[in-house]
Amino acid sequence: MSNANFLDPAIWPASATRSHSGEIVVGGVSVSELAKKYGTPLFVFDEADVRARARAYVAAFTVDDVATKVHYAGKAFITTRIAQWVHEEGMGIDVASVGELEVALRAGIDPNDIVMHGNNKSVSDLTRAVEVGVGRVVIDSLIEIERLNEIAAKAGIVQQVFVRLTVGVEAHTHEAISTAHEDQKFGLSIASGMAMAAVDNILECDSLSLAGLHSHIGSQIFDASGFEIATHRVIEFAVQIRDRHDFTVSELDVGGGMGIAYVDGDDPLEVSHMGKAILDIVRSECARVHMPVPIISVEPGRAIIGNPGITIYEVGTVKPVELDDSKVRHYISVDGGMSDNIRTALYNAEYTVTVANRSVGEVTAASRVVGKHCESGDIVVRDAQLPTDIRPGDLLAVAATGAYCRSMASNYNHLPRPAVVSVKSGKSQVLLRRETIDDLLSLDAGIS
Numbered sequence: 001m002s003n004a005n006f007l008d009p010a011i012w013p014a015s016a017t018r019s020h021s022g023e024i025v026v027g028g029v030s031v032s033e034l035a036k037k038y039g040t041p042l043f044v045f046d047e048a049d050v051r052a053r054a055r056a057y058v059a060a061f062t063v064d065d066v067a068t069k070v071h072y073a074g075k076a077f078i079t080t081r082i083a084q085w086v087h088e089e090g091m092g093i094d095v096a097s098v099g100e101l102e103v104a105l106r107a108g109i110d111p112n113d114i115v116m117h118g119n120n121k122s123v124s125d126l127t128r129a130v131e132v133g134v135g136r137v138v139i140d141s142l143i144e145i146e147r148l149n150e151i152a153a154k155a156g157i158v159q160q161v162f163v164r165l166t167v168g169v170e171a172h173t174h175e176a177i178s179t180a181h182e183d184q185k186f187g188l189s190i191a192s193g194m195a196m197a198a199v200d201n202i203l204e205c206d207s208l209s210l211a212g213l214h215s216h217i218g219s220q221i222f223d224a225s226g227f228e229i230a231t232h233r234v235i236e237f238a239v240q241i242r243d244r245h246d247f248t249v250s251e252l253d254v255g256g257g258m259g260i261a262y263v264d265g266d267d268p269l270e271v272s273h274m275g276k277a278i279l280d281i282v283r284s285e286c287a288r289v290h291m292p293v294p295i296i297s298v299e300p301g302r303a304i305i306g307n308p309g310i311t312i313y314e315v316g317t318v319k320p321v322e323l324d325d326s327k328v329r330h331y332i333s334v335d336g337g338m339s340d341n342i343r344t345a346l347y348n349a350e351y352t353v354t355v356a357n358r359s360v361g362e363v364t365a366a367s368r369v370v371g372k373h374c375e376s377g378d379i380v381v382r383d384a385q386l387p388t389d390i391r392p393g394d395l396l397a398v399a400a401t402g403a404y405c406r407s408m409a410s411n412y413n414h415l416p417r418p419a420v421v422s423v424k425s426g427k428s429q430v431l432l433r434r435e436t437i438d439d440l441l442s443l444d445a446g447i448s
């Protein structure tokens, strides 16, 4: 088999291989068997790989001298089983809505291991969080402080909270950018004084307890430099709190956003190195200001669930399109698209795609994998080299679609959202069943 058949383990699920016939096999199950049993498009998760990545994250943050917590950012993709897997491997769960909270509760996660985020948590969101006993609520506005204090008082509890700081640092992939203006909706700005106002207010609230500080600087972060600048600013802020209120911050949540490889050349810091780097940064910053090292939390989402998940599509049509420079691009249409993967349209995200049901021939052409939606921006993989002999009925596999694909899926064009299955030791199981058109019609109030 040619090089084009190689499944780079940095990008594909750990168990993904090609069989003798060249077909992709994940968790011991062939993709054509999965497609036949569950239909396409189909999300397939390698359970052992999800668990291994969760375990590796917990291990990377398990040290003798510092207490740590690792939370799975459920917004990347959560089902009850996935919540159970990562919880069994030692992770708590971050939720960003009541919907995500209910999944974690349904999975039997101890509410105390759940952290609730969101820049606009309603009275009913916060009431539910307090009622079930969510461990930490991350405060994201001054208005929320009053709202939550009242709810906690009514419930007769003291709610532990974090303050989400805007530190003026943004990290994407290789660069950490310090931004003077902080023109975005999340967090409370240190520079503007809003963050300190929040601390002042929380410390006055009888039913809130300031557990710690939180910052989250971006996504697809490949090295620790952004965490270094952010942590420096957060610890400086903790010093201000100490000086102003004689109050020592006992927890520090450095957020998530640790990057993964989507395509050849993506080179994120390995998890054990990222863990060590973050712990070292916090230790040295605390030593500098003579502050005890707080409990450190991290919240990876994509880094746990991204690579263990792939999408299987069936090819429907193939169309050579002549470009301006008389070159040709093959448009390969699949049976899903922007409704199951919006990231290409939304972020210009890049993906790795290959033929999945057989080995790939040597002769390839510039290709674009597109969906079936009524939108020219409905692109799954913008630039791919795919064999010229691709035909209707072939299966394609797109790698690293475990995070922010099914979780961001829509019903555009009234397409039912795909099923999600997991594979392990030659067996498959459904995590989320495929939606049906009847499911969609059941929402329609009708005409009578």
Ligand SMILES: *Cc1c(COP(=O)(O)O)cnc(C)c1O
Binding pocket: 073, 075, 076, 094, 117, 216, 218, 219, 220, 255, 256, 257, 258, 299, 300, 301, 302, 303, 403
């Ligand atoms: C999105 C988000 C995360 C997870 O981001 P990943 O890129 O999936 O690791 C963690 N914390 C917060 C506050 C977030 O908003």
